[in-house]
Amino acid sequence: MTTPPRNRGNSSGGGTHDGQILIVGGYGHVGRAVAETLTSSFPGSVVVAGRDAHKAQACSRDFRGKVAWRTLDLTRSASWPAALDGVGTVVVCAEQPDARFAAACLGRGCNYVDVSASHVLLSQIEALDPLARRSGATGVLSVGLAPGLTNLLVKHAKKSLDRLDKVDITVMLGLGEAHGAAAVAWTLKNLVGEFETVVNGRTRSVRSLSDPRRVTLAGETRGRTAYRFNFSDQHTVRRTLGVREAATRLCFDSRLSTWLLAASARTGVLNLARLPLAEQALRATSARLRWGTDTFVVQVDAEGELRGEACSLTCAVSGHREGEATGRITALVVRHLLKASVTPSVSHIEHFLDLASLSRVCKNGVTALCSFPGSLVNFYSVDRSFQLLLAA
Numbered sequence: 001m002t003t004p005p006r007n008r009g010n011s012s013g014g015g016t017h018d019g020q021i022l023i024v025g026g027y028g029h030v031g032r033a034v035a036e037t038l039t040s041s042f043p044g045s046v047v048v049a050g051r052d053a054h055k056a057q058a059c060s061r062d063f064r065g066k067v068a069w070r071t072l073d074l075t076r077s078a079s080w081p082a083a084l085d086g087v088g089t090v091v092v093c094a095e096q097p098d099a100r101f102a103a104a105c106l107g108r109g110c111n112y113v114d115v116s117a118s119h120v121l122l123s124q125i126e127a128l129d130p131l132a133r134r135s136g137a138t139g140v141l142s143v144g145l146a147p148g149l150t151n152l153l154v155k156h157a158k159k160s161l162d163r164l165d166k167v168d169i170t171v172m173l174g175l176g177e178a179h180g181a182a183a184v185a186w187t188l189k190n191l192v193g194e195f196e197t198v199v200n201g202r203t204r205s206v207r208s209l210s211d212p213r214r215v216t217l218a219g220e221t222r223g224r225t226a227y228r229f230n231f232s233d234q235h236t237v238r239r240t241l242g243v244r245e246a247a248t249r250l251c252f253d254s255r256l257s258t259w260l261l262a263a264s265a266r267t268g269v270l271n272l273a274r275l276p277l278a279e280q281a282l283r284a285t286s287a288r289l290r291w292g293t294d295t296f297v298v299q300v301d302a303e304g305e306l307r308g309e310a311c312s313l314t315c316a317v318s319g320h321r322e323g324e325a326t327g328r329i330t331a332l333v334v335r336h337l338l339k340a341s342v343t344p345s346v347s348h349i350e351h352f353l354d355l356a357s358l359s360r361v362c363k364n365g366v367t368a369l370c371s372f373p374g375s376l377v378n379f380y381s382v383d384r385s386f387q388l389l390l391a392a
C-alpha cells in the first residue's frame with residue numbers, strides 16, 4: 001500500500017485544499033472517471049481505494065503512478081482509519097448499507113461526496129449535518145446524473161418559472177454502454193418493490209416500473225414510455241426545492257427492452273429476480289449484454305405558473321457514456337468544493353451549485369436543451385465527452 005504525502009495548500013489550479021482526495025470505488029466505472037478528471041487539477045493528491053489491492057494497484061499503474069492506492073471496505077470499520085489517514089476529502093462511488101462510513105469521515109473533519117441514488121441512505125447521511133457543522137466538514141449528496149444533474153434541472157425550472165408545481169423527471173439510459181457492476185446491481189435491486197410518492201398532497205405507494213408516462217425526449221421526435229423508478233431525486237427536490245409533486249421515470253434507449261421489463265414487472269415475472277440465483281444470473285447477463293447505444297438523456301418536464309398564466313417548461317441534458325459522465329460531474333463538484341469557500345454542512349447538489357456554475361467548469365459532450373412550448377429558448381450543445389456548456 002502506498003502512503004501518499006499529506007498535501008496542504010494550493011493545488012495547481014490555484015485553489016486551496018487540505019489532505020488527500022480518497023475515491024472509494026476509485027477503480028470502478030464512475031470512480032475511475034473521477035480520478036482521471038481530478039488528477040489534472042490536484043496532481044499528487046488523488047488516491048483510489050476499494051476492497052481489492054490488486055485492482056487498486058493496477059489502477060494506480062494505469063495512471064502511471066500519478067494516482068496512489070489504498071484498500072478499504074465500506075462494510076468493515078476496522079479498515080477505515082488507515083485508509084483515511086491524511087485524507088481531507090472522500091468521494092464514495094460504491095454502494096454501502098448505511099451512513100456509518102459517512103459519519104466516520106465527517107466526524108473527523110473530512111469533506112464527503114457521494115454519488116448514491118438511494119433515498120434512504122441519503123436521508124441518513126443528510127441527518128449528519130450537525131456533525132459536519134461541528135467538525136467543519138462539508139458533505140455533498142445527490143451527485144452525478146440522476147440524482148445530480150436532474151436536481152439541477154429542477155432547480156433551473158424553478159428559477160425560470162414564477163411558481164413550480166410539478167415535475168416529471170425522465171432518465172433514459174443506453175443499453176449499449178458497459179455499466180459498472182455496482183450500478184447494474186443497484187438498478188436490479190430497484191426493479192421490484194414499492195416506494196412512497198406524493199400525489200395531490202397525499203402520500204401513496206407506487207410500484208417500481210408502474211405508472212407509465214409518454215414523453216418526447218430532447219432531440220427526439222418519436223415519443224417513448226417511461227416508468228416509475230426509485231431514484232432519490234424525486235424525494236429530495238420535494239423537500240429541498242419545495243416542489244409539490246415530483247416523479248422520476250426510467251426508460252432505456254431500446255423501446256422494446258423498456259416495454260419487456262415493464263411487462264415482466266406487471267406480470268410478476270420480475271419477482272423471480274429476488275431469488276438469489278436468478279439475481280446472480282441477471283447481474284451476469286446485464287453486465288455482458290449490449291443491445292443499444294451509449295446515449296443517455298435526463299429530462300425535466302415542469303408545470304407551474306409564469307406571469308400569471310399556467311406554463312410548462314422542459315429542460316434536458318443528453319450525452320454519452322453515463323458512468324463516465326457521472327464521474328466527470330462528480331469531479332467538478334469536488335473541484336468546486338475544494339476551490340470555493342464553502343460553509344460546513346451536509347447538503348444536496350442543488351444547494352451547492354446551479355446549472356450555470358457547472359457549465360463554467362464543464363466541457364465536451366453533454367447537450368442541454370431548455371424550451372418553453374413552441375419556442376426553443378436555449379439550445380446548449382457540445383460534442384461527445386463530458387463538458388456541459390451552457391450559454392448565459
Ligand SMILES: NC(=O)c1ccc[n+]([C@@H]2O[C@H](COP(=O)([O-])OP(=O)(O)OC[C@H]3O[C@@H](n4cnc5c(N)ncnc54)[C@H](OP(=O)(O)O)[C@@H]3O)[C@@H](O)[C@H]2O)c1
Nearest residue numbers: 025028029030050051073074094144145146180181182183
Ligand atoms: N448519481 C448517478 O447519476 C449515478 C450514476 C451511475 C452510477 N451511480 C452509482 O455509482 C456507484 C458506482 O457505480 P459503478 O458503475 O462505478 O460501479 P462499479 O464499476 O462496479 O464500481 C464500484 C466500485 O466500488 C468498489 N466497491 C464495491 N463494494 C465496496 C465496498 N464494500 N467497499 C469499498 N469499495 C467497494 C468496487 O471495487 P471492489 O468490488 O473491488 O471493492 C468498485 O471499484 C454505484 O453506487 C451506482 O449506483 C450513480
